[in-house]
Amino acid sequence: MAESTHRRMSSWRQFTAILRKDIVMELRTKEMLTSMGLYAFLVLLIYYLALSQANGGFNVGYIAAGLLWLAIVFTSLLGLNRSLVHEKDQGCLDALLLSPIDRPVIFFGKAVGNLIFLLIVEVLVVPMFYFLFLLKTGLVGPVWMLALALLVGSIGIAGMGTMLATMSVNTKGKDFILAVLFVPIMFPLLYAVVAASTAVVMGDAVFFGEWAKQYWQSLGLAAGYDTIMLLAAYGLYEFIIGA
Amino acid sequence: MPENTSTDLALEVRELSRTFGARKALSNVTFDVPRGAFLSIFGPNGAGKTTMLKILSTLGNPSSGTAKVLGYNVVDDSVELREHIGFISHNPLLYPDLTAEENLEFFAEIYCLENPKERIRELLTAVELDHRRLDLVSAFSRGMLQRLSIARALLHSPEIIFLDEPYSGLDPHAMDILDSLIAQVREQHTFVMVSHDLQKGLELCSHALILAKGKVVLFEEHGNIDEAEFSALYRQTVGMGVS
Numbered sequence: 001m002a003e004s005t006h007r008r009m010s011s012w013r014q015f016t017a018i019l020r021k022d023i024v025m026e027l028r029t030k031e032m033l034t035s036m037g038l039y040a041f042l043v044l045l046i047y048y049l050a051l052s053q054a055n056g057g058f059n060v061g062y063i064a065a066g067l068l069w070l071a072i073v074f075t076s077l078l079g080l081n082r083s084l085v086h087e088k089d090q091g092c093l094d095a096l097l098l099s100p101i102d103r104p105v106i107f108f109g110k111a112v113g114n115l116i117f118l119l120i121v122e123v124l125v126v127p128m129f130y131f132l133f134l135l136k137t138g139l140v141g142p143v144w145m146l147a148l149a150l151l152v153g154s155i156g157i158a159g160m161g162t163m164l165a166t167m168s169v170n171t172k173g174k175d176f177i178l179a180v181l182f183v184p185i186m187f188p189l190l191y192a193v194v195a196a197s198t199a200v201v202m203g204d205a206v207f208f209g210e211w212a213k214q215y216w217q218s219l220g221l222a223a224g225y226d227t228i229m230l231l232a233a234y235g236l237y238e239f240i241i242g243a
Numbered sequence: 244m245p246e247n248t249s250t251d252l253a254l255e256v257r258e259l260s261r262t263f264g265a266r267k268a269l270s271n272v273t274f275d276v277p278r279g280a281f282l283s284i285f286g287p288n289g290a291g292k293t294t295m296l297k298i299l300s301t302l303g304n305p306s307s308g309t310a311k312v313l314g315y316n317v318v319d320d321s322v323e324l325r326e327h328i329g330f331i332s333h334n335p336l337l338y339p340d341l342t343a344e345e346n347l348e349f350f351a352e353i354y355c356l357e358n359p360k361e362r363i364r365e366l367l368t369a370v371e372l373d374h375r376r377l378d379l380v381s382a383f384s385r386g387m388l389q390r391l392s393i394a395r396a397l398l399h400s401p402e403i404i405f406l407d408e409p410y411s412g413l414d415p416h417a418m419d420i421l422d423s424l425i426a427q428v429r430e431q432h433t434f435v436m437v438s439h440d441l442q443k444g445l446e447l448c449s450h451a452l453i454l455a456k457g458k459v460v461l462f463e464e465h466g467n468i469d470e471a472e473f474s475a476l477y478r479q480t481v482g483m484g485v486s
Contacts, residue, residue: 009326009355017352025340086338095336095395097302099353100325242304 011105018096018109023116025086032079032117040075040125047071048132060133061205065197068129069153069190075125076118076154077179080161083114084169093169093241103238107162111233115158122150140203145215149200152219153193156226160186163233167240189229192222252314253278253403253433254299259308261294261457268294270457271308276450278313278402281434283444286454287481292437293407295454299435300330300405313402313433326354329401333411335388336395339381343372343391346380347398354399366394369427371420386417393424404428406436410443441477445470455480 026032047067051060060067087093087110096106126146139146161182168177183190196218203211254276261269269291276282286292297303299312301321310317315324330336337346344363351359367373370390375383380391389409396404410418425434425447438444445451451468453460453476460480461473 013355014353017349021338021341021345021349024345025338029340086340090339091332091334091336092338094302094332094334095330095350096353098300098325098328098330098336099350100322101353102322 009100011102014101014105015109015112018106019113022083022086022110022113026113026117032082033120035082036075036079036117036121037124039078040071040121041128043071043074044125044128044132051133059137061137061202062198064129064133064201066194067133068126068197069194071125071129072118072122072150072153073157073183073186073190075121076114076157076161077175077182079117079121080114080158080165080182081168081175081178083110083117083162084165085174088169097241103241104234106241107166107233107237110166111159111162114162115154118154118158119151122154126150134201137201139200140205140211141200141215146197146200149193149196149215149219149222152196152222152226153189156189156193156222156229157186159226159230159233160189163237163240166237189222189225192218192225196222251277253280253312254282254435255309255311256299257309259295259298259310260306261291261298261303262306267457269298269305269454272454272457272459273308274452274459274462276433276435278433279430280449281429281447282436282450282452283448284435284437284452284454285439285441285444285477285480286460290454290480291457292454294457296405296407296435296437300328301325326399327402329396329399329404330407331389331393331396331404331409332407333389333409335380335392337380337388337391340379342377342379343367343383344376346391347394350395350398356399359398362398363394366397369424370394385412386414386420389413389417390420393421397424397428401432403433403435406434406438408437408439410438410440441474445473453477453480 051058087096164178164181164185168174168181171177196215199207199211199215199218207214252275254274256272256274259269259272260267272295284292284295294303298305298310298317301317301324304318312324313327315327317324338349341349344367347363347366348359351363356362364373367376370393372387372391372394375387380388383391409421413421434447436444436447445465445468449465450463451465451473452462461476
């Protein structure tokens with residue numbers, strides 16, 4: 001049998017291979033996107049049922065951003081677990097670990113894949129949320145500011161979520177453990193992105209003439225948290241995935 | 244670079260121990276295996292065979308002692324070593340939602356192979372799966388999965404191949420194909436096989452190792468083995484139970 005020519009390892013090539021493989025598999029099965037999208041839709045429906053009882057006597061805008069992020073967090077937990085379970089099934093994670101690949105490359109490949117799937121779900125969910133809850137009041141800030149807050153929050157959720165899902169995938173109660181670890185660790189990020197999103201939705205009605213300042217401060221905090229957490233994940237992933 | 248690339252030894256294991264809590268899975272294991280050898284590792288369930296294979300293939304770390312594979316230290320030179328090892332398990336280590344060809348293309352990217360298409364086609368032909376290359380792996384039988392798993396393990400032309408119960412669950416045809424593939428590449432490779440099948444293990448091996456309770460009960464070259472005595476000793480160790 002002929003031997004293949006020898007090669008130089010390229011982290012970029014390995015990263016794109018993992019990302020492309022995850023996207024091809026998801027487009028083929030649509031398991032994550034379907035379950036995440038359907039779950040998010042059901043959560044929004046329950047919100048709508050609950051808030052419709054107020055008969056217009058309550059301005060949903062005050063809590064809208066919090067509700068939106070709650071739906072995103074629950075939805076992302078569903079997807080994050082599935083993304084690592086796919087690797088664990090049939091021992092595929094072992095096959096990756098047996099290959100000459102730096103462990104952080106696996107982390108970034110999985111995390112970027114999770115981010116893309118989360119953003120696709122958000123593209124479907126956020127307009128639906130706007131239609132159900134914010135059609136009358138609208139947004140105070142421009143749409144791009146809300147989109148930026150969603151992007152910064154989603155980067156943190158996908159990054160830290162991928163690391164926590166890796167930690168929990170070998171445990172018996174992986175769904176439960178991921179949820180229990182996720183919310184406390186992500187609390188500063190969630191607090192910051194909810195504040196930034198609320199600033200865009202309600203503006204001065206909540207932040208008294210300083211909504212834009214509040215928005216950028218909160219977004220800066222969220223971006224800082226993302227950076228620290230991604231660096232921590234980069235440094236710790238080899239230990240976590242090998243444990 | 245390993246310290247001793249010129250060495251004729253494929254495996255140098257010195258005082259290797261691995262503990263899980265209070266349990267000693269491996270206890271001061273020492274042996275050498277030359278390049279080009281076929282080492283069969285026997286022992287009862289829980290004897291430490293899989294732990295040994297995991298450490299030698301860089302999937303696990305020893306608690307104490309050292310192991311070198313092809314001159315590479317399994318802990319310090321693990322990334323470099325992984326370029327030279329192939330792993331065939333009873334678990335196929337393949338993505339069920341990718342086709343046979345996509346699975347091999349993915350691992351070719353992970354190993355950064357240059358011009359892998361010809362190599363992939365050649366291996367699919369060798370394992371008699373060329374006609375099924377565009378079929379999803381989820382539709383494959385156990386034997387087909389194992390054949391594709393062999394193609395995956397040989398893709399990057401490894402120097403040493405680890406086999407973890409490779410014949411487990413195979414039909415006679417798949418066993419013949421595996422035998423034929425091993426025979427084809429036998430000359431150029433070192434093999435380490437964990438097996439419960441005494442007859443098959445002895446038939447293939449140049450060196451045999453019996454482990455029990457994490458310790459070496461016997462390590463011998465095939466030429467020095469009396470099969471009847473070996474069988475009796477093996478049966479005795481099976482009765483010794485786990486560590």
